[in-house]
Amino acid sequence: MMGPAFVTRVVEDLRAFSSPLLEPGAAPRAAGEVQAGRSALEALHGLVAALSAMLPRLVAEATREDRAVRRHVQRSAAIPRRARASRAPWDFELHDGRLLPTTWLAVEPLPAPAPAAVAWLRHLATQLGANVARGARHVDVHLDDAISMRSDRSSYARAERERLHALRRGIEASRAALARAQRALASHAPVGARPRGMEPRPYPATATWQRLRALARRIEDPAVLLPAWWSSALDAPAGAIDLPFLYQRWCGVQLVRALGELGFRPRSDPTGPLLLGELAIELVDAEHRVVTLWCEPRFVRGEHHPSNLVPARDFEQQPDFVLLASGERGLDAYVLDATLSTDDDRLREKSRYRSSLRFAAPRLVAGIPVVARPDRSWALAPLDAPLCRLHDDEGRCGVIPLHPEHPGRALSAWLGDIVARGRRWAPDLA
Incomplete structure (x- = not known):
């Protein structure tokens, strides 16, 4: 009576009505119920953490000579070779009645990440931020009411309040991590450049960028953010x-x-x-x-x-x-x-x-x-x-x-x- 077809129909109906209903949520659990896998919101937090951890290496690998662009920056030079004297008053010294420059400024090329790579990374961070906001919206709208309805008179109620507060802390932590990632990427982007939803060409062949490609599929397809364990759970015993x-x-x-x-x-x-x-x-x-x-x-x-x-x-x-x-x-x-x-x-x-x-x-x-x-x-x-x-x-x-x-x-x-x-x-x- 409660075989695979039963489970499949329950899951399909919940997904059709509202996919967040497939999440464990914040409701109490009866003894003996098994929590398998992670919720979609937890999966989103995991994606945010993964992208944040990979970001420095992704930027570094996109800055290698074979795919970097050159931005010209002005640096101090010790010798006046292909350089000009600084105009700052403190960069001069008096010698034998003459003011002589002590600092020279040279314009040097600096490798920078390929703009297409940065634009795609910014797009993924923006998309992930939208997914976090969408996944958290149904929690944020009702969380205050749900917390206020819990009583502090029992250990059960206190545990439930803490569970709800932890849910909100996880959401805020993910939003803060994404904001830091966006700021870091913006510092590498050319002035006026915008996020772009296209992979860079040629695509970096490093292992980190290959992992990012797999991660991007989960970021750009919200359906993948539903509990990933359903595919295997449907074939598992109901318990x-x-x-x-x-x-x-x-x-x-x-x-x-x-x-x-x-x-x-x-x-x-x-x-x-x-x-x-x-x-x-x-x-x-x-x-x-x-x-x-x-x-x-x-x-x-x-x-x-x-x-x-x-x-x-x-x-x-x-x-x-x-x-x-x-x-x-x-x-x-x-x-x-x-x-x-x-x-x-x-x-x-x-x-x-x-x-x-x-x-x-x-x-x-x-x-x-x-x-x-x-x-x-x-x-x-x-x-x-x-x-x-x-x-x-x-x-x-x-x-x-x-x-x-x-x-x-x-x-x-x-x-x-x-x-x-x-x-x-x-x-x-x-």
């Missing part, structure tokens, strides 16, 4: 890659797509919340009705959460997804937890959020305050089934079959009645 984590993100993508088919469009790019977790995706329809999808929301006792949900018993709860939509008495919450397990006992465990979460404010029934809990707590699992599976006769708990190789009709049906209920109780917010 060798981070499949549970990717399946969870894939489920989030399917939720956004299914809501889109029901007329709800994200107000902003959903990649950040799906990538980082603990952030919300707001989706709105043509009549301005809103549903909110929280990705990996973390509920801590004693701390306010924008969803107004709090743990009912334990200190902390963190389901994969919480959907908020209008209901009869205000907002209703619908909890979803993704799992690769198809074991019935494991699937039934996902119903625990019905009792372990509640709204902070009670609701009134016959004028009496009562505890308000999530309306549903369901599992998302790769079952080969066309319909949802109920775990109780009220439909509060159950399983949504969500498999990459089969259409998501069950998910559409599950969301459809939630959306219909929301439209009934919030007819038009325009």
Whole structure:
């Protein structure tokens, strides 16, 4: 059920929706999950470090006599051969009543790197800078919000904050290294010269320049910057890659797509919340009705959460997804937890959020305050089934079959009645 075709489809869907979703990101990892390979952002940092380390040797090898150009510079000379006297007052001495020059200036040719080589190096540095900016944008946009949402009350929260700060430090270090490389290359470039995206001809035959050619293919093709280990991981056993984590993100993508088919469009790019977790995706329809999808929301006792949900018993709860939509008495919450397990006992465990979460404010029934809990707590699992599976006769708990190789009709049906209920109780917010 979860062979190579399953993994391939998950990866292809994530890449088609937003390639950064293939990254490990900053979300927590469950025990036993294996981190294989590097993320695309880490690969970018590696490319920056490699280019920075190679740069002095590349410039030196492009300055050899067989490929260098000559720039004429003025130097001090000890003897007046093909030179003229300096005009600086301190370069003269008085001898027998006469001022005699002590310094001579000669114009000498100085080997300089071939302009075409420098222009191409500047192009690669510029392109790499654009790739770093593009790869970091989805992190920068949401990082402050994600950091602020972490609590300092547990060692887990502190570790997560440090992980996020380390992510930002890596981005800033790469940007600083690229700025230094650009300044160094600009000092070797002729005045007014611009970066040029063409290899120099003739191309230097040294080993360093040959390594640069291989590096350039990775710099100029952003697709290569996706985790390089996927090509081999697709043929590896499912346990060798981070499949549970990717399946969870894939489920989030399917939720956004299914809501889109029901007329709800994200107000902003959903990649950040799906990538980082603990952030919300707001989706709105043509009549301005809103549903909110929280990705990996973390509920801590004693701390306010924008969803107004709090743990009912334990200190902390963190389901994969919480959907908020209008209901009869205000907002209703619908909890979803993704799992690769198809074991019935494991699937039934996902119903625990019905009792372990509640709204902070009670609701009134016959004028009496009562505890308000999530309306549903369901599992998302790769079952080969066309319909949802109920775990109780009220439909509060159950399983949504969500498999990459089969259409998501069950998910559409599950969301459809939630959306219909929301439209009934919030007819038009325009």
